[in-house]
Amino acid sequence: MWRAAILLLAVGCAYPEEDFLDDFDQESCDWQTDCYGYQDEQTCLSEAAASRSTISDSCTYDPQAARECVRDYEAIDCPNGSDYGATVPAACAEVWNCD
Numbered sequence: 001m002w003r004a005a006i007l008l009l010a011v012g013c014a015y016p017e018e019d020f021l022d023d024f025d026q027e028s029c030d031w032q033t034d035c036y037g038y039q040d041e042q043t044c045l046s047e048a049a050a051s052r053s054t055i056s057d058s059c060t061y062d063p064q065a066a067r068e069c070v071r072d073y074e075a076i077d078c079p080n081g082s083d084y085g086a087t088v089p090a091a092c093a094e095v096w097n098c099d
Contacts, residue, residue: 015063020070020095021052027073035078056098065094 029044038044072089079087 015067017061017063017066020061020063020066023070024066024073024092025049027070031073031076031078059096059098062095062097065091069095 025045025048029038029041029048032038032044033041068091069089072091076087076089
């Protein structure tokens with residue numbers, strides 16, 4: 001019984017990179033469309049998918065930071081100004097380590 005609980009816990013903590021990318025694109029495009037009047041969500045999603053090839057194979061992925069990034073994106077409100085960079089969740093900068 002305890003082995004099953006440990007396995008479920010381990011599986012529950014996993015956050016595959018492809019799932020993160022899909023979730024991140026969706027959350028960030030929702031936010032950009034709502035807060036910044038981005039053209040439309042579908043255009044944003046297409047552009048986000050096209051930019052995925054810029055992630056280097058030498059980078060390491062941090063699933064915990066990825067989960068936090070998406071969770072924080074879901075929670076932010078539209079800012080009272082135009083400083084887009086100041087409102088991007090800090091965890092998003094920690095998703096890939098490309099040293």
